[in-house]
Amino acid sequence: MDNVKFDNIELGEKRSRKSFEACNRLGRVMTVGLSEQYLSLKLDELHLAHEFQIKKQEEKEEAKRVREELREQQKLEQEIRSARERIAKERKHFTAALRDLQARLEKVATEEERAPLLAKLAELEAGKAELEAGKAELDSEEKLIDYREQNAKAGYVYVISNVGAFLARGFTR
Numbered sequence: 302m303d304n305v306k307f308d309n310i311e312l313g314e315k316r317s318r319k320s321f322e323a324c325n326r327l328g329r330v331m332t333v334g335l336s337e338q339y340l341s342l343k344l345d346e347l348h349l350a351h352e353f354q355i356k357k358q359e360e361k362e363e364a365k366r367v368r369e370e371l372r373e374q375q376k377l378e379q380e381i382r383s384a385r386e387r388i389a390k391e392r393k394h395f396t397a398a399l400r401d402l403q404a405r406l407e408k409v410a411t412e413e414e415r416a417p418l419l420a421k422l423a424e425l426e427a428g429k430a431e432l433e434a435g436k437a438e439l440d441s442e443e444k445l446i447d448y449r450e451q452n453a454k455a456g457y458v459y460v461i462s463n464v465g466a467f468l469a470r471g472f473t474r
Contacts, residue, residue: 302350307358310351395429
């Protein structure tokens with residue numbers, strides 16, 4: 302009984318029957334033996350121990366699945382956090398650069414000095430616009446992630462159209 306695992310019930314039954322037969326063979330000399338009812342009860346005990354081991358295995362697999370889901374969720378949250386930090390950092394950089402260029406433009410008096418600064422200003426504004434477009438893309442990605450988190454248990458439904466497959470295994474309608 303102690304050696305039964307979730308995947309070796311046949312071996313346990315074989316050992317129990319073999320022990321039963323060996324005990325009865327040895328007991329014939331003194332006209333003693335184990336009853337079939339005893340064997341039946343021992344086999345029932347073996348099946349119960351086997352069911353317990355199956356349940357323990359299922360619990361292990363469930364815990365493993367939950368840990369995997371938690372790891373995936375943490376990874377997803379980390380990706381979102383890093384993307385938000387990156388965008389905030391870039392936005393801060395662009396804002397500081399634009400402010401610096403605006404201040405330099407106010408101080409410059411000649412048109413020759415203003416032309417490269419205006420070009421740089423246009424370049425920074427284009428970069429900021431790209432960043433804002435990336436933020437909109439990130440927002441839509443966050444909405445998708447939020448939807449996935451809310452519907453984490455959603456999945457697929459499989460329809461089995463071959464009823465004969467169940468009837469062949471003893472299932473009834």
